[in-house]
Amino acid sequence: xxxxxxxxxxxxxxxxxxxxxxxxxxxxxxxxxxxxxxxxxxxxxxxxxxxxxxxxxxxxxxxxxxxxxxxxxxxxxxxxxxxxxxxxxxxxxxxxxxxxxxxxxxxxxxxxxxxxxxxxxxxxxxxxxxxxxxxxxxxxxxxxxxxxxxxxxxxxxxxxxxxxxxxxxxxxxxxxxxxxxxxxxxxxxxxxxxxxxxxxxxxxxxxxxxxxxxxxxxxxxxxxxxxxxxxxxxxxxxxxxxxxxxxxxxxxxxxxxxxxxxxxxxxxxxxxxxxxxxxxxxxxxxxxxxxxxxxxxxxxxxxxxxxxxxxxxxxxxxxxxx
Amino acid sequence: xxxxxxxxxxxxxxxxxxxxxxxxxxxxxxxxxxxxxxxxxxxxxxxxxxxxxxxxxxxxxxxxxxxxxxxxxxxxxxxxxxxxxxxxxxxxxxxxxxxxxxxxxxxxxxxxxxxxxxxxxxxxxxxxxxxxxxxxxxxxxxxxxxxxxxxxxxxxxxxxxxxxxxxxxxxxxxxxxxxxxxxxxxxxxxxxxxxxxxxxxxxxxxxxxxxxxxxxxxxxxxxxxxxxxxxxxxxxxxxxxxxxxxxxxxxxxxxxxxxxxxxxxxxxxxxxxxxxxxxxxxxxxxxxxxxxxxxxxxxxxxxxxxxxxxxxxxxxxxxxxx
Numbered sequence: 001x002x003x004x005x006x007x008x009x010x011x012x013x014x015x016x017x018x019x020x021x022x023x024x025x026x027x028x029x030x031x032x033x034x035x036x037x038x039x040x041x042x043x044x045x046x047x048x049x050x051x052x053x054x055x056x057x058x059x060x061x062x063x064x065x066x067x068x069x070x071x072x073x074x075x076x077x078x079x080x081x082x083x084x085x086x087x088x089x090x091x092x093x094x095x096x097x098x099x100x101x102x103x104x105x106x107x108x109x110x111x112x113x114x115x116x117x118x119x120x121x122x123x124x125x126x127x128x129x130x131x132x133x134x135x136x137x138x139x140x141x142x143x144x145x146x147x148x149x150x151x152x153x154x155x156x157x158x159x160x161x162x163x164x165x166x167x168x169x170x171x172x173x174x175x176x177x178x179x180x181x182x183x184x185x186x187x188x189x190x191x192x193x194x195x196x197x198x199x200x201x202x203x204x205x206x207x208x209x210x211x212x213x214x215x216x217x218x219x220x221x222x223x224x225x226x227x228x229x230x231x232x233x234x235x236x237x238x239x240x241x242x243x244x245x246x247x248x249x250x251x252x253x254x255x256x257x258x259x260x261x262x263x264x265x266x267x268x269x270x271x272x273x274x275x276x277x278x279x280x281x282x283x284x285x286x287x288x289x290x291x292x293x294x295x296x297x298x299x300x301x302x303x304x305x306x307x308x309x310x311x312x313x314x315x316x317x318x319x320x321x322x
Numbered sequence: 323x324x325x326x327x328x329x330x331x332x333x334x335x336x337x338x339x340x341x342x343x344x345x346x347x348x349x350x351x352x353x354x355x356x357x358x359x360x361x362x363x364x365x366x367x368x369x370x371x372x373x374x375x376x377x378x379x380x381x382x383x384x385x386x387x388x389x390x391x392x393x394x395x396x397x398x399x400x401x402x403x404x405x406x407x408x409x410x411x412x413x414x415x416x417x418x419x420x421x422x423x424x425x426x427x428x429x430x431x432x433x434x435x436x437x438x439x440x441x442x443x444x445x446x447x448x449x450x451x452x453x454x455x456x457x458x459x460x461x462x463x464x465x466x467x468x469x470x471x472x473x474x475x476x477x478x479x480x481x482x483x484x485x486x487x488x489x490x491x492x493x494x495x496x497x498x499x500x501x502x503x504x505x506x507x508x509x510x511x512x513x514x515x516x517x518x519x520x521x522x523x524x525x526x527x528x529x530x531x532x533x534x535x536x537x538x539x540x541x542x543x544x545x546x547x548x549x550x551x552x553x554x555x556x557x558x559x560x561x562x563x564x565x566x567x568x569x570x571x572x573x574x575x576x577x578x579x580x581x582x583x584x585x586x587x588x589x590x591x592x593x594x595x596x597x598x599x600x601x602x603x604x605x606x607x608x609x610x611x612x613x614x615x616x617x618x619x620x621x622x623x624x625x626x627x628x629x630x631x632x633x634x635x636x637x638x639x640x641x642x643x644x
Contacts, residue, residue: 206608211584228624256596289557295543
């Protein structure tokens with residue numbers, strides 16, 4: 001997977017850009033936008049004094065403030081990078097201070113609920129262009145971010161029907177400048193797609209780790225020691241930021257419950273196959289699922305190295321075959 | 323994670339060792355045992371002519387045969403590395419040819435069913451020491467194996483009460499020579515532990531990939547493009563060998579159904595939290611699950627690098643902080 005940024009822009013897209021919330025995604029954006037010359041001036045706001053001080057120590061922006069209203073006053077573009085649950089409060093705080101014609105965008109993993117909250121709050125002169133970069137790691141906070149996080153990843157824009165075309169173009173250009181591929185779709189469809197590719201996978205990872213933690217006949221020490229059989233991969237996903245994920249499930253309730261319902265139906269069918277000893281049925285499913293993996297690798301969204309490339313190269317190591 | 327083999331043994335543990343089934347695990351064993359001088363002479367058998375020819379091309383052993391009966395005739399130790407479902411047939415074929423006092427071991431992910439099948443088949447002079455290395459990748463076949471696969475991984479021995487102590491000691495020494503840690507436990511407990519750390523995780527990974535493949539309102543192309551949000555990690559697990567996993571579920575039915583039942587109960591509770599908007603309940607679970615991850619990393623069973631170390635180091639990359 002290519003993970004290098006291209007050459008920086010000759011001219012910045014925005015004069016002043018405000019990032020509200022400087023966690024994993026916000027700080028990766030600050031680093032990438034700075035590196036690619038996406039904005040002349042970066043203002044950083046965060047509700048936590050500690051996080052803000054850390055952002056300043058890392059020199060992620062040009063100005064730092066705990067006051068979101070103050071942060072957006074001169075911004076041509078405002079990027080909301082706080083957990084989705086804070087959208088309403090931030091929207092109310094920034095609305096009266098927004099510069100005329102300012103673009104307001106975000107990075108929330110849920111789009112329908114964010115638009116429903118923001119649209120009625122923002123002044124009519126502001127231009128809403130919601131976005132969601134499908135990228136991240138299980139780590140959190142400004143130290144966890146890095147400039148190449150979005151390279152070769154998809155950023156989905158879900159502009160409302162009334163969206164300003166020039167504003168959509170600028171937001172697209174910003175994501176492309178930091179290495180992302182851009183796709184445009186409706187918010188409802190986004191929420192359904194992400195429910196299956198991200199939200200339900202996180203939910204079942206959290207769930208199985210919880211189940212394992214509560215067992216009485218298997219100790220936690222045993223779970224940890226023998227986790228290399230598959231379980232440890234779920235624990236990585238289940239180590240993601242709890243606040244962010246709580247908000248995702250509360251704000252994409254309908255699509256998550258819909259996809260979870262299908263998952264559970266399918267699991268019941270699989271359970272029945274095991275109970276009845278239907279080896280052919282199991283084999284059939286286990287064969288079909290390989291095709292999707294191959295497609296993901298072919299599309300550059302994954303490394304083909306076994307075990308996620310955890311193993312270093314060595315004699316007879318996979319990937320070094322002639 | 324240290325992934326180097328130690329110095330080879332001065333004296334081999336076995337004169338002649340037969341490996342029945344030369345896939346990912348069998349071929350990794352052949353490479354590691356050869357490298358560590360675990361046996362003087364390695365005989366390789368496989369039911370597939372193509373696989374056997376490939377093993378010979380890779381020079382994994384000293385002798386190659388499609389006839390398992392013939393393969394074990396001179397062996398001091400026989401390692402069954404075929405899918406668990408083939409255990410009975412192989413056991414019947416080798417039983418009359420086993421050398422007096424030969425050790426018979428295996429690498430099956432299920433232990434109770436394997437012992438129940440093998441014990442009545444083997445001659446009384448043979449010494450059964452079942453084993454299960456908790457290691458692997460999603461790849462299959464003799465090309466996928468490598469000598470360091472078992473380094474710092476656990477191999478669980480489940481000797482029956484009647485097992486020969488000297489034979490258990492030799493099998494333990496063989497695993498330790500190729501870098502594994504050895505744990506001894508009862509077969510029933512093994513099957514319960516592995517149901518939660520390996521079998522159910524694989525089952526739900528296969529299941530969600532199947533669910534995603536069958537959706538009508540989300541295309542497979544969308545599933546692949548936006549898989550970086552969590553789904554792609556499940557696809558790796560769901561790319562594992564279908565025959566091996568079919569056999570695991572058919573042979574560890576009881577423990578898998580037991581653990582699956584608990585998983586489903588917990589998932590139903592989680593579903594109710596989402597439906598009712600119980601943010602505190604969700605946050606509480608999502609916080610608890612982090613502790614298990616930390617324990618796994620602390621025990622050296624996982625890399626702490628974000629995203630499984632998929633990202634290379636770079637400016638401001640995680641893991642390079644002072």
